[in-house]
Amino acid sequence: MTQNAETVQRRAPLADQAAELLLARVRAGEWALGQKLPGETTLAPQLGVGRSTVREAIRQLAGRGVLTSRQGAGVFVTSLEAREDWDSVLLRADIVSVIEARIAIESEAAALAAARRTPSDIRAIRRALSARAEQRSEIEAHVDADTAFHRTIVAAAQNPILLELFDGCTPRMRRAMIEMLRIKRVFGGDEDHHTHVELAESVVSRQAETARELSRAHLAALRGALA
Structure with a gap:
């Protein structure tokens, strides 16, 4: 994990940290609009959190219009910018x-x-x-x-x-x-x-x-x- 990610993790609840890190990666173009994200087992160690925290982070970003979960298919990018709740x-x-x-x-x-x-x-x-x-x-x-x-x-x-x-x-x-x-x-x-x-x-x-x-x-x- 990068020093910046570690700094973010010390300063906010874990799910919020993970959501912001995922959002930063989306904004950086790591995944294109409509592209499927890696699974929880891949994202969890990348973000330094557990799978349940990844799920909560995805729920947060889904609520902000960035991601959408499709039953049986996975999680997809639906927007490159989050709306403010x-x-x-x-x-x-x-x-x-x-x-x-x-x-x-x-x-x-x-x-x-x-x-x-x-x-x-x-x-x-x-x-x-x-x-x-x-x-x-x-x-x-x-x-x-x-x-x-x-x-x-x-x-x-x-x-x-x-x-x-x-x-x-x-x-x-x-x-x-x-x-x-x-x-x-x-x-x-x-x-x-x-x-x-x-x-x-x-x-x-x-x-x-x-x-x-x-x-x-x-x-x-x-x-x-x-x-």
């Missing part, structure tokens, strides 16, 4: 709503933090930034470290209402961000970390407008990635 559409809409709420809270909090941060706030921000840098391989841990970092900036705004709003949103925000990263499948890269370093330094150096814009731009980019 309604649950996925609703999930993305919910994530966008959470990100928009974060923009409203965090961009203003970042500007206030730049004006009001204390020496203890600076230490907390830098500790959280360092902890975030160490969590780049596992989605849940990365989201938790990222949330902790952003909370230190909201706390530095010295506005208890903003902090209360942030904390109140955290459970739903955590779920949404985990799902978003599962959709994107890429997170924790150097560019992303550099963005957070810039945000932290703008707060530390009392650049209120820069902090506001960096926070807004970062979150708007996350929203844009779901379009």
